[in-house]
Amino acid sequence: MTAFARRLVYGLMARAYGRTIVAALIALVFAVAVTSAVLSVSGFNPPSTFQAMLVFGKESDSVVNTVNRAATYYLSAIAVAVGFRMKLFNIGVDGQYRLAAMLAAATGGALALPPVLHQAAIIVVAAVVGALWAAIPAVLKVTRGVSEVISTIMLNFIASGVIAFLLNPSRLAVTLGPNNIGTKPIASSGRVPNIPYPGSDLAIYGLVLLAVAVGAGFWFVMGRTRFGFDLRASGLSQSAAVASGVDARRMVVAAMMMSGLVAGLVGMPQLLGGSYSYSLDFPTGIGFTGIGIALLGRNNAVGIAFASLLWAFLDESSQILEFNEIPKEIVAITQAAVLLSVVVVYELVNRLGRRIDQRYVAARLGEVTSS
Amino acid sequence: MIDQEIRAPASPARERRLRRLGLAGLGVFAALIALRLITGESDITSSGTTSATLALAVPIGMAALGGLWSERGGVINIGLEGMLTFGTWGAAFGSYFSHSPWTGLLTGVLAGALGGLLHAVATVTFGVDHIVSGVAINILAPGVTRYLSDLLFTGQTGGGATQSPPLPDFPTWSLPGVGGPLGSVERHHWILVSDLAGLVRGLLTNLSPVTLIAVALVPASFYVLWRTPFGLRLRSCGENPLAAESLGVKVYTMKYAAVVISGALAGLGGTFLAMVASSNYQEGQVNGRGFIGLAAMIFGNWRPGGVAAGAGLFGYADALQLRGGTGAVHAMLLLVGVGLIGLGGWHAYRRRFVTAVVSVVVAFGLLAWFLLTDELPREIVTYSPHITTLLVLAFAAQRLRMPAADGMRYRRGGGGG
Numbered sequence: 001m002t003a004f005a006r007r008l009v010y011g012l013m014a015r016a017y018g019r020t021i022v023a024a025l026i027a028l029v030f031a032v033a034v035t036s037a038v039l040s041v042s043g044f045n046p047p048s049t050f051q052a053m054l055v056f057g058k059e060s061d062s063v064v065n066t067v068n069r070a071a072t073y074y075l076s077a078i079a080v081a082v083g084f085r086m087k088l089f090n091i092g093v094d095g096q097y098r099l100a101a102m103l104a105a106a107t108g109g110a111l112a113l114p115p116v117l118h119q120a121a122i123i124v125v126a127a128v129v130g131a132l133w134a135a136i137p138a139v140l141k142v143t144r145g146v147s148e149v150i151s152t153i154m155l156n157f158i159a160s161g162v163i164a165f166l167l168n169p170s171r172l173a174v175t176l177g178p179n180n181i182g183t184k185p186i187a188s189s190g191r192v193p194n195i196p197y198p199g200s201d202l203a204i205y206g207l208v209l210l211a212v213a214v215g216a217g218f219w220f221v222m223g224r225t226r227f228g229f230d231l232r233a234s235g236l237s238q239s240a241a242v243a244s245g246v247d248a249r250r251m252v253v254a255a256m257m258m259s260g261l262v263a264g265l266v267g268m269p270q271l272l273g274g275s276y277s278y279s280l281d282f283p284t285g286i287g288f289t290g291i292g293i294a295l296l297g298r299n300n301a302v303g304i305a306f307a308s309l310l311w312a313f314l315d316e317s318s319q320i321l322e323f324n325e326i327p328k329e330i331v332a333i334t335q336a337a338v339l340l341s342v343v344v345v346y347e348l349v350n351r352l353g354r355r356i357d358q359r360y361v362a363a364r365l366g367e368v369t370s371s
Numbered sequence: 372m373i374d375q376e377i378r379a380p381a382s383p384a385r386e387r388r389l390r391r392l393g394l395a396g397l398g399v400f401a402a403l404i405a406l407r408l409i410t411g412e413s414d415i416t417s418s419g420t421t422s423a424t425l426a427l428a429v430p431i432g433m434a435a436l437g438g439l440w441s442e443r444g445g446v447i448n449i450g451l452e453g454m455l456t457f458g459t460w461g462a463a464f465g466s467y468f469s470h471s472p473w474t475g476l477l478t479g480v481l482a483g484a485l486g487g488l489l490h491a492v493a494t495v496t497f498g499v500d501h502i503v504s505g506v507a508i509n510i511l512a513p514g515v516t517r518y519l520s521d522l523l524f525t526g527q528t529g530g531g532a533t534q535s536p537p538l539p540d541f542p543t544w545s546l547p548g549v550g551g552p553l554g555s556v557e558r559h560h561w562i563l564v565s566d567l568a569g570l571v572r573g574l575l576t577n578l579s580p581v582t583l584i585a586v587a588l589v590p591a592s593f594y595v596l597w598r599t600p601f602g603l604r605l606r607s608c609g610e611n612p613l614a615a616e617s618l619g620v621k622v623y624t625m626k627y628a629a630v631v632i633s634g635a636l637a638g639l640g641g642t643f644l645a646m647v648a649s650s651n652y653q654e655g656q657v658n659g660r661g662f663i664g665l666a667a668m669i670f671g672n673w674r675p676g677g678v679a680a681g682a683g684l685f686g687y688a689d690a691l692q693l694r695g696g697t698g699a700v701h702a703m704l705l706l707v708g709v710g711l712i713g714l715g716g717w718h719a720y721r722r723r724f725v726t727a728v729v730s731v732v733v734a735f736g737l738l739a740w741f742l743l744t745d746e747l748p749r750e751i752v753t754y755s756p757h758i759t760t761l762l763v764l765a766f767a768a769q770r771l772r773m774p775a776a777d778g779m780r781y782r783r784g785g786g787g788g
Contacts, residue, residue, distance in 0.1 A: 089506075144764070149662075149665075150666050150760070150764060153659060154666070154758075154761045157754050164753075165750040165751055168750075292506075329517040329521060329532070332513070332514025336510050339510060339511075343499045343503050344493060344497045
């Protein structure tokens with residue numbers, strides 16, 4: 001290895017973000033290799049498959065869809081990351097965002113308010129519903145010691161039941177089409193204008209900016225406030241946090257509700273920018289995607305941005321595969337491989353990094369003693 | 372600690388516990404009979420409900436038993452849901468292409484075990500956080516099975532990307548001379564006699580071999596884990612791996628064994644779902660049963676008997692909503708309400724007033740709901756197993772003891788300092 005390459009590797013491995021980048025790149029290479037292997041075994045040509053995906057993914061319409069998808073994924077992953085930062089596993093983002101979007105859509109359809117107030121009211125309702133639904137597992141955890149993993153998963157199912165119950169023509173739903181029912185569409189005063197994209201008939205949701213704002217807020221709260229510090233400290237060592245005066249129970253409830261609050265926003269770009277009604281075909285399962293993206297982005301605001309763009313790009317560009325008779329679920333394998341390998345590789349890179357740190361320190365100590 | 376648990380079986384405390392369990396079982400049965408009489412919902416104790424309970428308890432119970440094995444070895448296994456999914460697909464693959472249900476059983480178990488192996492590699496060898504690895508497996512499983520189905524089942528008659536073609540059936544066995552006579556007794560709706568007939572008939576007729584294997588695996592797991600040197604070593608890895616290592620136990624091997632067996636059990640549960648509970652593999656068939664299984668394991672205090680009881684409870688909740696529908700589940704509100712009032716009284720007696728008040732308030736809410744309505748909305752009833760899980764975890768006694776080193780990261784030689 002040349003001196004420059006060695007300096008580069010050492011320099012990267014000595015820094016936390018450097019290790020993250022190295023791990024992500026290795027994981028990506030590994031995932032591409034696994035995908036290629038699966039494609040070859042199934043009798044498809046990997047290079048031409050990737051080629052087709054890249055060409056299709058670069059079209060204007062695909063770019064718009066990728067950005068819109070990524071914004072939704074980003075919000076979901078940030079919601080998950082808030083919990084992950086303190087070792088709190090909010091698997092319930094899925095139920096939280098669906099229930100929040102449904103009730104917010106129903107409120108928005110029923111209200112007649114001037115613009116700005118109307119949108120604000122809908123978004124506030126969504127955030128509050130998300131936070132309250134997430135408060136249930138939090139309270140169960142601190143008062144009864146119920147594992148939040150199990151309770152949030154059960155609440156996802158129960159949310160489906162509640163939504164099915166409310167989304168009924170005799171309750172909150174109206175008929176929208178021959179095979180579709182949904183909440184009453186939100187009037188134009190409650191819609192958010194879209195941003196046109198050159199060369200495409202489709203437009204980027206205005207609330208993509210909301211995702212950016214939430215990301216900035218996440219970075220600020222986690223890295224620059226006392227609350228964020230307490231939260232991260234509780235995640236790293238519960239006992240140390242308690243010993244330095246953190247109220248562990250309050251932190252669990254606060255972190256969980258904050259996670260649910262962000263989860264409530266997940267449906268907003270789509271609801272206020274595209275569908276204007278919560279109907280049977282509103283996207284589901286984004287909460288689970290968010291878990292994967294949060295892990296891939298290492299619970300970091302910038303990392304998650306890259307991860308959600310990658311994930312959205314894979315989802316979007318896989319649409320072309322159907323035309324080539326290739327099952328588009330191949331990208332699910334790519335995504336899972338990237339996810340599983342990134343956690344493994346990160347662990348390995350961290351061990352290696354620590355060893356490099358130790359060797360560096362030992363070498364410096366040697367210099368000191370020998371001189 | 373470990374020594375006490377493998378001591379000779381016939382201690383007085385053990386006998387007392389068994390007697391208490393028996394009494395509790397009788398009490399529940401009596402309460403159900405009373406409920407049937409009050410509300411007239413005959414499905415509460417019918418043979419159909421009993422056999423459906425058994426059938427629905429099998430996948431939950433296998434997931435729970437899988438969780439038990441893994442966590443006794445010190446590895447949390449959230450990936451059970453994904454391993455069940457692998458099991459459903461593996462069973463469909465093996466049985467469809469070989470035209471034999473028994474091959475399906477083998478491939479289903481193997482597919483689950485492969486999922487377990489993946490979890491073991493990630494958590495044991497690479498020290499990845501157990502929950503993170505489990506979540507990744509749960510994301511991986513639907514993608515892989517969908518891809519493989521699209522590749523292998525599309526184009527076969529009745530098959531496609533989301534489901535397999537119809538699969539060969541297992542033979543079913545009945546204890547001879549039970550079904551007919553008991554069936555006629557059951558139809559008379561006599562107090563106690565008919566209820567008992569329903570229970571026995573449901574448990575002894577039309578049994579699939581997978582059910583029998585699953586039921587037998589509960590005592591077998593108890594025997595292996597608590598009565599053999601292998602089991603003691605495995606459990607010592609879940610309690611204190613560093614101490615186990617110092618005594619020469621191969622901790623990595625034990626943990627691998629625990630997690631792979633855990634996956635295999637989940638695979639068996641998946642096989643049951645695809646081949647016995649239904650006639651083919653369908654996407655989303657597992658529907659959270661892996662997680663309900665974990666709840667059953669916690670409810671059962673990480674012990675096989677408790678796990679079986681938990682699986683039975685959740686299986687019953689599922690059976691009731693499927694067979695009895697909205698009326699029978701509505702009747703349950705009464706039972707749960709009365710039960711919670713009793714629980715509240717007990718908490719008050721033990722001077723835990725906050726818990727007591729919460730229990731009684733919830734109880735009165737449920738009783739009011741029972742009295743003011745005639746049936747529950749279908750959309751909510753569908754999710755009664757999940758609601759039951761949440762309620763049981765919230766209200767069940769919290770005197771649980773999980774394995775001491777459960778979920779901890781272990782590296783060989785890590786205690787050397």
